[in-house]
Amino acid sequence: MRDIPVNLGGYKLTVVEPPAPKMREDANGAQVPVTDKDGATQFTVSLFAKLRVKPGERAPKGEEIKVTLGTDPGPDFGEDARVELIDARVTPYQMETAGRVNAGLAWRAMGIKHASPAPAPRPSGDK
Numbered sequence: 001m002r003d004i005p006v007n008l009g010g011y012k013l014t015v016v017e018p019p020a021p022k023m024r025e026d027a028n029g030a031q032v033p034v035t036d037k038d039g040a041t042q043f044t045v046s047l048f049a050k051l052r053v054k055p056g057e058r059a060p061k062g063e064e065i066k067v068t069l070g071t072d073p074g075p076d077f078g079e080d081a082r083v084e085l086i087d088a089r090v091t092p093y094q095m096e097t098a099g100r101v102n103a104g105l106a107w108r109a110m111g112i113k114h115a116s117p118a119p120a121p122r123p124s125g126d127k
Contacts, residue, residue, distance in 0.1 A: 003089040003108070010052050013115065015081045016064055017046035019073045036070065043069040045112060047083065067107040082115040 022034040022042040034042045050062030067085065077083060087110040094103040 002091045004091065006085075006088040006090050006107075008049065008085060008088055011049045012052055013047045013049055013083050013085065015045060015077055015079055015083060016048050018078050019043045019045040019069060019112070022068060040070070041072070043072060045069060045073070045077065045083075065105075065107050067109055067112075069109055069111055071111045073112050076114070077112060083112045084115050085109040086111040086113060 020043065022044045023031045024034050026032045036042060044066055046064060046066050048062050048064050051059050053059045067088075089108045091106045091108070092103070093106050094101060096102075
């Protein structure tokens with residue numbers, strides 16, 4: 001299975017490493033930008049994902065994820081920015097190299113946007 005849609009609405013996503021063009025090493029050892037089948041440059045961003053919890057609850061440990069973006073997110077996504085992924089998808093993978101098996105999830109999204117501010121808590125007396 002590939003490109004499984006993911007709903008991350010229950011998570012806080014914080015930029016750890018700002019978006020940058022995705023690079024790979026070519027046959028000559030030079031770094032070249034990664035492009036999609038249409039020739040558009042791909043970007044990567046590292047995010048820290050942590051479960052949103054209710055007041056008074058303790059959140060479980062979060063995780064850093066590296067996401068490939070299909071569009072240029074622009075310059076306004078510096079470190080510590082709260083973001084949301086646009087059209088987030090995940091693809092499980094498994095590779096064997098030199099007798100070792102590596103497995104994980106490859107994260108992709110069409111882009112990112114700034115997260116909406118969290119709603120203010122309602123006073124306990126309101127109905």
